[in-house]
Amino acid sequence: MSAFKGLLKKDFGISKFWFLFWLIFLLTLLIIPLGMEIYFHMPLSFLPMAVILLLGGHVFFLPAMLLSLLHLEGKTQLWLYNPQTSKVLFLSKITVSFVYQVISQVLLTGVGLTIYQFYKNQFFIEVSTLFKGILVLNAGLLLIALYMSCWALFYWTIYHSLGKFPAVKNWRWLVVLILFFVLNTISTLIAKVEFIKEIVNKWTIPVLMNTNFNYKQGGWEINLNAAEIPLAGIIVYVITAFCLFLISCWLLDRKVEV
Amino acid sequence: MTVQLSNVTKRYGRDFSLKNVSLSFEKGKIYGLLGPNGSGKSTTLKMIAGLVYPSSGKVEVDTEEVSRQTCKKVAYLTELDMFYPSFTVGKMIDFYASQFEDFNSKKAGQLLLDMKLDRNKKIKQLSKGNRGRLKLVLALSRESPVLLLDEPFSGLDPMVRDSIVKSLLSYINFEEQTVIIATHEIDEIEPLLDEAIVIFHGDIIGQKNVETLREEEGLSVLEWLKSAMAERERIENE
Amino acid sequence: MAKDFQSSKPIYIQIADHLSSQIVRGEMRAGEKLPSVREMAIQSGVNPNTIQRTYSEMERMGIVETRRGQGTFVTENEQVLKDLKSRLQTDIIHSFVQNMKDLGYSQEEMITGLEQYLRREQE
Numbered sequence: 001m002s003a004f005k006g007l008l009k010k011d012f013g014i015s016k017f018w019f020l021f022w023l024i025f026l027l028t029l030l031i032i033p034l035g036m037e038i039y040f041h042m043p044l045s046f047l048p049m050a051v052i053l054l055l056g057g058h059v060f061f062l063p064a065m066l067l068s069l070l071h072l073e074g075k076t077q078l079w080l081y082n083p084q085t086s087k088v089l090f091l092s093k094i095t096v097s098f099v100y101q102v103i104s105q106v107l108l109t110g111v112g113l114t115i116y117q118f119y120k121n122q123f124f125i126e127v128s129t130l131f132k133g134i135l136v137l138n139a140g141l142l143l144i145a146l147y148m149s150c151w152a153l154f155y156w157t158i159y160h161s162l163g164k165f166p167a168v169k170n171w172r173w174l175v176v177l178i179l180f181f182v183l184n185t186i187s188t189l190i191a192k193v194e195f196i197k198e199i200v201n202k203w204t205i206p207v208l209m210n211t212n213f214n215y216k217q218g219g220w221e222i223n224l225n226a227a228e229i230p231l232a233g234i235i236v237y238v239i240t241a242f243c244l245f246l247i248s249c250w251l252l253d254r255k256v257e258v
Numbered sequence: 259m260t261v262q263l264s265n266v267t268k269r270y271g272r273d274f275s276l277k278n279v280s281l282s283f284e285k286g287k288i289y290g291l292l293g294p295n296g297s298g299k300s301t302t303l304k305m306i307a308g309l310v311y312p313s314s315g316k317v318e319v320d321t322e323e324v325s326r327q328t329c330k331k332v333a334y335l336t337e338l339d340m341f342y343p344s345f346t347v348g349k350m351i352d353f354y355a356s357q358f359e360d361f362n363s364k365k366a367g368q369l370l371l372d373m374k375l376d377r378n379k380k381i382k383q384l385s386k387g388n389r390g391r392l393k394l395v396l397a398l399s400r401e402s403p404v405l406l407l408d409e410p411f412s413g414l415d416p417m418v419r420d421s422i423v424k425s426l427l428s429y430i431n432f433e434e435q436t437v438i439i440a441t442h443e444i445d446e447i448e449p450l451l452d453e454a455i456v457i458f459h460g461d462i463i464g465q466k467n468v469e470t471l472r473e474e475e476g477l478s479v480l481e482w483l484k485s486a487m488a489e490r491e492r493i494e495n496e
Numbered sequence: 497m498a499k500d501f502q503s504s505k506p507i508y509i510q511i512a513d514h515l516s517s518q519i520v521r522g523e524m525r526a527g528e529k530l531p532s533v534r535e536m537a538i539q540s541g542v543n544p545n546t547i548q549r550t551y552s553e554m555e556r557m558g559i560v561e562t563r564r565g566q567g568t569f570v571t572e573n574e575q576v577l578k579d580l581k582s583r584l585q586t587d588i589i590h591s592f593v594q595n596m597k598d599l600g601y602s603q604e605e606m607i608t609g610l611e612q613y614l615r616r617e618q619e
Contacts, residue, residue, distance in 0.1 A: 001352070001355070001356040002356070003356055003357055005356065006352070006353055006355075006356025006357055007356075007357070009352075009353070009356075010342070010353050013342065013344065013345060013349065014342050014344065014345075017344070072342075076336075076338050076339070076340060077309075078309075078336060078338060078340045080309060080326060081307060081309060081329050081334060081336075081340075082326075082329065082357055083326075083327055083329050083330040083357065083358065083359075084357065085326075085327075086326070164270060165270075165271055166270055166271035166272075166273065167271050253325070253326055254311070257304075257309060257310045257311065258304055258309035258310060
């Protein structure tokens with residue numbers, strides 16, 4: 001068994017019950033609105049909304065799962081007693097969380113499509129458009145979740161790097177919080193600069209994204225609009241994520257101690 | 259393989275865990291790192307394993323400064339609970355085997371038999387003694403040039419201790435390994451040691467060959483340790 | 497066994513003494529193979545380097561001999577074994593006499609005391 005496979009197996013092993021609980025939780029959150037629909041005789045009211053909300057909530061799923069995995073290891077940090085590089089250690093956890101998220105999203109998308117099958121004649125969407133929309137939505141969710149995960153990694157390693165300084169040990173969370181606000185303020189300020197705005201909006205790629213739902217006279221009207229996504233913005237996000245990941249690896253290697 | 263600490267200091271804020279410690283360990287010997295709790299034994303071992311970095315000074319294993327990758331060469335038994343409770347004994351062994359190239363699964367199998375550990379048992383169902391045994395299985399199954407044992411007897415009853423001493427003697431590769439055992443329980447391991455090092459408040463206050471100590475001063479390690487510590491406390495109080 | 501060592505004497509000598517008395521008592525015969533260093537280490541809970549030293553010391557005294565690739569054996573030299581036995585006897589007598597002297601007995605008293613003891617034991 002290769003080292004990475006061994007790590008994956010271990011990380012799946014320690015988290016599989018969490019994922020199982022998540023699926024049960026998810027199911028409960030779908031059954032309740034379904035029950036309400038039946039009770040209030042309002043077909044296609046609560047359930048699709050629940051599906052959409054849950055799917056949207058997935059941007060937080062990967063970072064949350066990742067943080068749970070890290071929290072477990074962080075109790076002793078003895079997972080660092082391992083000859084694999086910190087990149088590999090992190091990647092294993094990200095991979096496992098990513099796979100969980102894909103499964104969870106596929107499940108919800110499946111539920112959504114099933115609902116759609118029942119009420120097909122009330123919608124007017126072309127199959128190819130629907131397909132593209134689903135794909136873009138899911139891919140987008142995964143990418144945003146990955147981006148958020150890099151931030152989660154970054155703050156987690158900062159928090160644990162501070163552990164060896166007794167002076168701040170009990171106030172680590174505050175330091176992380178302040179850092180969070182400072183970094184957010186800086187990025188907001190940068191985004192306001194006209195010159196940068198111009199560059200960012202210079203090249204864009206159209207993506208089917210904006211979905212409008214309207215409930216009209218017992219039926220749904222859905223519009224899928226093409227949204228313009230700035231290319232430079234994406235590049236900035238990718239580079240940011242990459243840098244955050246590398247900084248986290250460096251911190252884990254050099255500054256986090258057992 | 260030699261392990262070398264040169265003027266190593268480890269500070270946590272204003273507190274010192276180690277103060278300007280220089281030590282050298284060579285192949286083929288068993289060292290006892292002895293001292294009361296909180297004297298800096300664990301920190302020293304963690305530094306050799308690359309899990310803690312010195313505030314100043316240098317720690318080298320085989321002339322290379324330690325990093326996280328050093329654990330390739332260093333087998334380390336921690337005093338902490340290191341397991342994933344939901345894992346079975348077998349899964350834990352397999353995980354170690356996948357991570358460390360020098361892990362000898364055959365040896366692990368033999369050790370499990372010797373220690374009467376059941377592969378299929380969940381770790382959370384193991385008694386404290388059996389968890390201690392499992393830690394030892396994981397450390398001794400590695401054919402690493404350096405073996406570090408942090409409090410291998412802590413919390414174990416005398417019967418288990420005897421069996422652990424026997425396993426150490428059976429499975430340590432005396433010609434090839436550098437072995438360092440940190441403990442405050444000296445009775446059990448004295449006959450195992452070549453050299454005894456006393457550490458106290460982050461300071462090395464003595465290093466002696468165990469047999470020379472008996473030959474020249476007529477003292478057991480425990481007697482020597484007590485007198486060395488009393489001497490140090492007297493000096494500190496003056 | 498680990499805790500049975502006296503603190504004032506090197507462990508390798510204590511093990512050598514133990515083996516010597518085993519040989520004299522006939523628990524180990526002339527020409528018999530001794531356990532390997534590692535086996536002996538495990539049996540007695542002692543560092544193999546110490547056992548190695550025990551064996552070297554006994555070899556120097558001629559009590560055991562190491563045959564290349566075969567192991568360590570009790571010597572078959574009768575004279576050496578006889579000397580060993582008388583040496584142990586001397587050791588025991590020495591400590592007996594020392595103890596008696598400490599208690600304040602004279603030479604004659606020691607001898608009569610010993611004779612009386614042996615007579616009583618025979619009956």
